Amino acid sequence: MRIGELAARTGVGERSLRYYEEQGLLAADRTPGGHRDYPERAVDRVIRIQELYAAGLHSSKIARILPCMRDEDGGPSLRATPALVDELTTERNRIDRMIDDLRRSREVLDDVIDTAAGGVPAQPDKKRYEHEGVPPCL
Amino acid sequence: MRIGELAARTGVGERSLRYYEEQGLLAADRTPGGHRDYPERAVDRVIRIQELYAAGLHSSKIARILPCMRDEDGGPSLRATPALVDELTTERNRIDRMIDDLRRSREVLDDVIDTAAGGVPAQPDKKRYEHEGVPPCL
DNA sequence: CTTGAATCTCACATCAATGTCAGGTTCTAC
DNA sequence: GTAGAACCTGACATTGATGTGAGATTCAAG
Numbered sequence: 001m002r003i004g005e006l007a008a009r010t011g012v013g014e015r016s017l018r019y020y021e022e023q024g025l026l027a028a029d030r031t032p033g034g035h036r037d038y039p040e041r042a043v044d045r046v047i048r049i050q051e052l053y054a055a056g057l058h059s060s061k062i063a064r065i066l067p068c069m070r071d072e073d074g075g076p077s078l079r080a081t082p083a084l085v086d087e088l089t090t091e092r093n094r095i096d097r098m099i100d101d102l103r104r105s106r107e108v109l110d111d112v113i114d115t116a117a118g119g120v121p122a123q124p125d126k127k128r129y130e131h132e133g134v135p136p137c138l
Numbered sequence: 139m140r141i142g143e144l145a146a147r148t149g150v151g152e153r154s155l156r157y158y159e160e161q162g163l164l165a166a167d168r169t170p171g172g173h174r175d176y177p178e179r180a181v182d183r184v185i186r187i188q189e190l191y192a193a194g195l196h197s198s199k200i201a202r203i204l205p206c207m208r209d210e211d212g213g214p215s216l217r218a219t220p221a222l223v224d225e226l227t228t229e230r231n232r233i234d235r236m237i238d239d240l241r242r243s244r245e246v247l248d249d250v251i252d253t254a255a256g257g258v259p260a261q262p263d264k265k266r267y268e269h270e271g272v273p274p275c276l
Numbered sequence: 277c278t279t280g281a282a283t284c285t286c287a288c289a290t291c292a293a294t295g296t297c298a299g300g301t302t303c304t305a306c
Numbered sequence: 307g308t309a310g311a312a313c314c315t316g317a318c319a320t321t322g323a324t325g326t327g328a329g330a331t332t333c334a335a336g
Contacts, residue, residue: 055243080254105193116218
């Protein structure tokens, strides 16, 4: 498939797909004229790249992980070096903390939403809204 | 407490603390000479701000949420406007998806780590390592 | 009072992924 | 072959929180 279709199917901009290639994350065949030609599994690959980006990993680290990932279609999967394993363990722990943070933030949002929806009001006698002019908060 | 101590206790740079103030996230009294003087609860506040940043919220949205947050010390807590509740619900769902993404990425990392540690090897007969020259991966 | 540490403001730099624009080439359908 | 869509490369801009440095002022302790 060509870059336009891959972009459409993954929701990732064409610019980013070319960037992934530049970073060694995503290879593509070329037509005789030089247009990129992606295999079907590029779709999954791009999605996974995005997930890893979202997890806070940088291109260079992703590039080193990808060859070690187990491919659904049993593609070649290398073993990570001990040094890479160290780095990945660090990242893994960071991701754990990040998930905890997200859960806390979600709770905060839920709390604000619930309160606004009529949960136990902070000031039952007078409903006060955000736009009324906020007393200096902290 | 002054900015240096607050920075030390929260692990956030002084530059960022001043930036928070500029964005209306964090207020501080001033000494006669103009130095910032933070109350004790600024510590929690800064930590929460960081969590919300980590959850992908921008300054402007955080600024609108903070006055609606339930304070431990029972400080003034306003009700969110319906419009804000809408936005927060969207953010909440985004955070949910983000957590799912993170879990997937964590699984990927765990998989790579486990495989390297001697889990079911992809190619049992010859141990291959990342540095051996990677066959063009996708 | 003096001195060094801490703080102030202001400005500019950084990072990394992505957007955007320009000028040229290739592809596809007629 | 021709028109228009899609793609190519390359360069520059953007974003938003944060780092960093300069030059001036304030604070705290001797």
